[in-house]
Amino acid sequence: MxxxxxxxxxxxxxxxxxxxxxxxxxxxxxxxxxxxxxxxxxxxxLSWTTTVQEGGPDTDTVSGRADGTGDEKPGQEHPVEDTPSGQLGLPGRALPERPTGHTALVSNPLYDTGRLSPLPCPVPELDVEDPDSMERFLHLVADCLDDAWTTQFDRAGIPFAPPNRVFWSEPGVSPCRAYPSPAGAFYCRASSAIYIGTSDVVEKWNGSEDSVVYASLLAHEYGHHVQGESGLLEYYHEQRQLEEDDAGRNAWTRRSELQANCLAGAFLGSVRVSYPLDSGDLEALLEDASATADRADGPDEERTHGSADNSVWWTRAGWEEQSAGACNTWDVDDGDLVK
Missing domain, CATH: 1.20.5 (Single alpha-helices involved in coiled-coils or other helix-helix interfaces)
Incomplete structure (x- = not known):
């Protein structure tokens, strides 16, 4: 063995x-x-990255608010496709898509999402003479805006990415325009970014110490981002470019700007308890809406933001209703409200 x-x-x-x-x-x-x-x-x-880089930047722009000085309103110089619809997801799972065409404008699902319901948004004291204080203030309000609109887009079933932020203290260049800008603030769809000068806006607003004025400015430019993410801006630019004269193009621009006013009012109304904002702040907000509207005696080619009465009307409608549905400037029976 x-x-x-x-x-x-x-x-x-x-x-x-x-x-x-x-x-x-x-x-x-x-x-x-x-x-x-x-x-x-x-x-x-490497091949995919090279292909994307060769595509070049988008040029989809919406300029900032006017103060009666005739701030330039460059249109979209070249037609571009909006951010691709849908998001990356698991195999076999349906991807959300952005609305397109006329539907995106007048029957956007975002209009049916009800009142904004952000988290509490207590803001710090603002020292308008200190650019660092202004930057901190803007970032905090932008955080609240991100929260509020992310929730609404989730309800609507539309993909959403918060905008980039460039709160400038030094000159620079965006894909849409250089800054400092006569507007003091603007939104650039090509970079999906909000640009605000931390000192420029204080000077432009004559040193106002009402923080709601600057929160409204930011929320207004954020409203243009909401328009872009909802699929609305692409159709807006397409239709605006089809107009043959300034009067026709400006009619489209006014509706866009008045809607952004309303969306800003909706956000501020939704956070007025935790901010906090009172009747005095509402008065300051509406006075600002009137001051940044078109001049009553201004030439037709500069009428891009709506009359003082309409600017106030849409801002108040947003404040009171606190919903995107209250801000459908594209489908109104009374055409006088968008003049």
């Missing part, structure tokens, strides 16, 4: 050695295969 055991042990040792050699060979083969896959994946990503 010992002989049998001796021969059996040698045979087992031989099989073990052979198995180890085979295992090492398999590991080398597996490593080579993995290496090839990594190289192929890297080449694919």
């Amino acid at each position: 010992s002989g049998d055991l001796g021969f059996g042990g040698a045979d087992a040792a031989s099989r073990l050695a052979h198995s180890r050699r085979a295992h090492r060979t398999n590991r080398r083969v597996f490593g080579v295969v993995c290496g090839l896959l990594v190289v192929l994946l890297a080449l694919s990503l």
Whole structure:
């Protein structure tokens, strides 16, 4: 039996050695295969990145608010496609899409999402003479705006990404325009960013110490981002470009600006308890809406923001209703409300 055991042990040792050699060979083969896959994946990503970079920036822009000085309102110089509809998701799962065409304008699902319901938004004291204080203030209000509109877009089933923020203290250039800008603040769809000068807006608003004025300015420009993310801006620009004269193009622009006023009012109304905002702040807000409207004696080619009465009307409607549905300036029975 010992002989049998001796021969059996040698045979087992031989099989073990052979198995180890085979295992090492398999590991080398597996490593080579993995290496090839990594190289192929890297080449694919490099090719995709190059293709995206060669596409160039979008030029979809909406300029900032006017103060009666005739701030330039550049249209969309080149038609662009809006941000691609839908989002990355799991295989087999339906992807949300942005509304398109006339539906995005007049029957947007965002209009049916009810009152805004943001988290509490207590804001710090604002020292308008301190650019750092203004920047902190703007970021905090922007955080509240991100929260409020993310919730509404989720309810509507529309993909949403918060805008980028550029609160400038030094000159720079956006894909839409250079800054400082005569507007003091503007939204650029090409970079999905809100641009505000932390000192420029204080100077433009004559040193006003009412924080609601600056919160409203930010919320107004954020309203243009809401328009873009909801699919509305793409159709707006397409239709605006079809107009043959300033009067026709300005009629479209006024509706866009009045809607942004209303969306700003809706947000501020929704946070007025936690901000807090009182009747005095509402009065300051409405006075600002009137002051930043078109001049009554201004030429037709500069009438881009609506009359003082209409600017106030839509801002108050947003404040009281606190919903995007109250801000449908594209489907109103009384055309005088968008003049």
